[in-house]
Amino acid sequence: MQHSVSIKDLSLNFGQVSVLKSLDLDIAQGEFIVLLGPSGCGKSTLLNCIAGLLDVSSGQIFIGGKNVTWEEPKDRGIGMVFQSYALYPQMTVERNLSFGLRVARMKKDEIERRVQRAAEILQIEPLLARKPVELSGGQRQRVAIGRALVRDVDVFLFDEPLSNLDAKLRSDLRVEIKRLHARLKNTMIYVTHDQIEAMTLADRIAIMKNGVIQQLADPHTIYNKPVNLFVAGFIGSPSMNFLNGALDGSAFATENTSISLGGYQFTKAPSGKTNVVLGIRPEHIAVGEDARKMPFQFESEIEIVEPMGADTIAWTKLGGQSVTFRAASEVALVPGQKVTIGFDPARGSVFDAASGDRL
Amino acid sequence: MTSEALSSRATGAVAATGPSGPKPNKLTLSRVGVYAFLILAALFFLMPLWVMVVTSLKGMPEIRQGHLFNWPSMLTFEPWLKAWDTACTGRDCNGLKPGFWNSVKITALSVPVSIVIAMINGYALSFWRYKGSEFLFGVLVFGAFVPYQVVIYPLIIGLSKVGLFATLPGIVVVHTIFGMPILTLLYRNFFTSLPVELFKAARVDGAGFWGIFFRIMLPMSVPITVVAVILQTTGIWNDFLFGTVFAGRENMPMTVQLNNIVTTTTGIREYNVNMAATILTAAVPLVVYFVSGKWFVRGIAAGAVKG
Ligand SMILES: Nc1ncnc2c1ncn2[C@@H]1O[C@H](COP(=O)(O)OP(=O)(O)OP(=O)(O)O)[C@@H](O)[C@H]1O
Numbered sequence A: 001m002q003h004s005v006s007i008k009d010l011s012l013n014f015g016q017v018s019v020l021k022s023l024d025l026d027i028a029q030g031e032f033i034v035l036l037g038p039s040g041c042g043k044s045t046l047l048n049c050i051a052g053l054l055d056v057s058s059g060q061i062f063i064g065g066k067n068v069t070w071e072e073p074k075d076r077g078i079g080m081v082f083q084s085y086a087l088y089p090q091m092t093v094e095r096n097l098s099f100g101l102r103v104a105r106m107k108k109d110e111i112e113r114r115v116q117r118a119a120e121i122l123q124i125e126p127l128l129a130r131k132p133v134e135l136s137g138g139q140r141q142r143v144a145i146g147r148a149l150v151r152d153v154d155v156f157l158f159d160e161p162l163s164n165l166d167a168k169l170r171s172d173l174r175v176e177i178k179r180l181h182a183r184l185k186n187t188m189i190y191v192t193h194d195q196i197e198a199m200t201l202a203d204r205i206a207i208m209k210n211g212v213i214q215q216l217a218d219p220h221t222i223y224n225k226p227v228n229l230f231v232a233g234f235i236g237s238p239s240m241n242f243l244n245g246a247l248d249g250s251a252f253a254t255e256n257t258s259i260s261l262g263g264y265q266f267t268k269a270p271s272g273k274t275n276v277v278l279g280i281r282p283e284h285i286a287v288g289e290d291a292r293k294m295p296f297q298f299e300s301e302i303e304i305v306e307p308m309g310a311d312t313i314a315w316t317k318l319g320g321q322s323v324t325f326r327a328a329s330e331v332a333l334v335p336g337q338k339v340t341i342g343f344d345p346a347r348g349s350v351f352d353a354a355s356g357d358r359l
Numbered sequence B: 001m002t003s004e005a006l007s008s009r010a011t012g013a014v015a016a017t018g019p020s021g022p023k024p025n026k027l028t029l030s031r032v033g034v035y036a037f038l039i040l041a042a043l044f045f046l047m048p049l050w051v052m053v054v055t056s057l058k059g060m061p062e063i064r065q066g067h068l069f070n071w072p073s074m075l076t077f078e079p080w081l082k083a084w085d086t087a088c089t090g091r092d093c094n095g096l097k098p099g100f101w102n103s104v105k106i107t108a109l110s111v112p113v114s115i116v117i118a119m120i121n122g123y124a125l126s127f128w129r130y131k132g133s134e135f136l137f138g139v140l141v142f143g144a145f146v147p148y149q150v151v152i153y154p155l156i157i158g159l160s161k162v163g164l165f166a167t168l169p170g171i172v173v174v175h176t177i178f179g180m181p182i183l184t185l186l187y188r189n190f191f192t193s194l195p196v197e198l199f200k201a202a203r204v205d206g207a208g209f210w211g212i213f214f215r216i217m218l219p220m221s222v223p224i225t226v227v228a229v230i231l232q233t234t235g236i237w238n239d240f241l242f243g244t245v246f247a248g249r250e251n252m253p254m255t256v257q258l259n260n261i262v263t264t265t266t267g268i269r270e271y272n273v274n275m276a277a278t279i280l281t282a283a284v285p286l287v288v289y290f291v292s293g294k295w296f297v298r299g300i301a302a303g304a305v306k307g
C-alpha cells in the first residue's frame, strides 16, 4: 500500500544540537496522526521538515509517493496551520484565504469558488470582509484552517492549532477538526502537547521524546500498553502510579507486599530476579465494595482527597509508596479514613527498572 | 495643605454612596508645580527662537539700538526676501534659493534610495538567514561606530575613480552608504520582531523572496518606515560635512550656503538676513517633525512593544 507521508531515516541538527535522530514514520492515506510529546522534543521541527520550511540534515521525505526532500513548501501538496494563526494582518479574511491562490495566478472564478467552499465549511462567511484584528481567537483559527483548506491539498499539518484558545473553545474546535477530517478524509498530522486532544483526535499517536519516536500506536494501545516508562508517565491524568520493586518468578515484591502477576502478558520473558516498576493507572484501582472483586486487595488510609466534580482523586500509600486512585464522586472519602482498595495486576504494566522498557 | 485633605473634602458630599462614575480631575498643588515647571522650561527653550524671529523682522538700524527681545517697531520682510533671493555667498548673489533646491534634490533622492536598500537588507537578514549573514550584519552594525572623518578621504578617491565625485549621484551614494548601518539595524530589528510563522505561512502559500517582501512585509512596515523617513530626511537635510566635501559646486546644499552667507566677511554683518536665512534652513526639519510627530511616536512604539 502506498503511504501518504513517509519519512525515512530523517535527522536534523541545529549546529551541534541534534534535534531529530534518524526518525522513521509511515502515515497511511487519510490517517489522522498526532505527534505528542513534552515541550522541546522536536514536534514542530519535524512538522517544519515535512512542510519544507527547514532543510533536513539527512534522510528523505515522501509525500504521495513522491520524494519531496528538496522541494519547495508550495510544491509539496501540504497546507499548514500555525499555533499563532499567522494571518496576514493587513489583508481581509477573504484575501487571507485567497493569498496562496493569487500567488499561484489561479483564475478568478476558481478562487472565488474555493474561498466560498472553505468559508462555508468553516462557517466564516459573515467574516470574509473583516481584518484579522477584528476577529476572536476561535474565528482567527478557523480562518487559518481555511487558508490550508482552499489549497485543496492532500496533507494538512497542524502545529498546536488550539493551544492559544480557552478550554471551552478548544473542545469545540477539537470536535470541528474531527468533523472536518471525517468530511475531507485528508491525511492530517497534528502536533499538540495536550493529551486529551491526542486521544480524542488520533487514529494513531506518535509519542516523541528528545527527537525520537517512543511509541507509534492507536490511542487504546498507547493508553493500555505503553512501551516504556516515559510513555506510561506521559499519558494519563493523573499519571500512572509507579511502584518500585523486584520481579521474583511471576510475583512482584515490594517492601512487605507481594503482588501476584498471574494473567499479565509479558512481552519479554523475565529472567531470574530483576528490579522492576509496576505501573497501575489510577482509574484501574477500585475502592470499597468493588475492590473486593479484585485479584489484589489491600487496606490503607486515605491521605488527601481532591474532588474533581465528575470523580474524586485520592492519595494513599501501598508498601510505603504513594498511590493515587480515581473514585466515583458518590463514594464518600475523607482523609484518615481506612479503606480497602484493589486492582487487577494484569491490567497494569511492568517495566524493567534499569532500561525503562515494558516487560 | 495635602492633596488628601483636598480630596477628602471634595468627596465628602458623596461619602455616603462612595465613589462612582469617572474620577473627577482635581487640580492639586503638585500638579500646579509640574505645569509651572513645564511652562518655564518651554519659555526657556523658545527664547532663542523668539529672538531670531523678531530680529529677522527688524531693519538694521533698529537692531543696532539693542532691545533684543522687543517686537519690531517697524515690521519688515525685506531680510527674508534678501536671504532667499539676493544674499551673497562669495561671488554669487542668489540667496539661499539654489541651495534650497539642491537640498531638495539631494534629500528626495537619498531618502528613498537608502530606505529601500536598508529595508531589503533588514528583510533578508531577518528571514533569509544564510551562512555568514550574522557576520555581515555584525559588520554593518560596526559601521555605525566608525567616525565619518576616517572614511572621507578613501571615499573621495574611490568616487573620483568612478567619476562620481562632486556630482549629485555621488552625494546620494554617500548618504546611502552612511545611512545604511543605522537603517539596516532599524529594519532588521523590526522584521525580527514580527512572528516567523507569518513568513512560514507565506512560504507555504507559495510566495517567494520578492512576493513575501512586497505583499506581506512592505504593507506591515509602514510605521517603521515613517520613522526611517523622518530620521533620514532630517539627517540628510541638516548634513553639512558630506555636502561640503562630496556635493560639488553645483549641488551645494542649503546648509553649506547658509554657512557661506553667515560667515561672509565682506561688508557689514546683516543680522536680520542671517536670522531669516537660518530659520528658512531649519524650517524643513521642523515642519517634518511637526507634521509627523504623532506617526513618529507611534512607529517607535510599534517597534518597542513587539521587540
Ligand atoms: N532555530 C533553532 N536553532 C537551534 N535550536 C533550535 C531551533 N529551533 C528549535 N531548536 C531546538 O530544537 C528543539 C526542538 O524544538 P521544537 O520547536 O521542535 O520543539 P517542540 O516539540 O515543538 O516544543 P513545543 O511543544 O514547546 O512547541 C528544542 O530543544 C529547541 O531548543
Ligand SMILES: [Mg+2]
Pocket (backbone or CB within 6 Å): A043, A044, A045, A159
Ligand atoms: Mg512547537
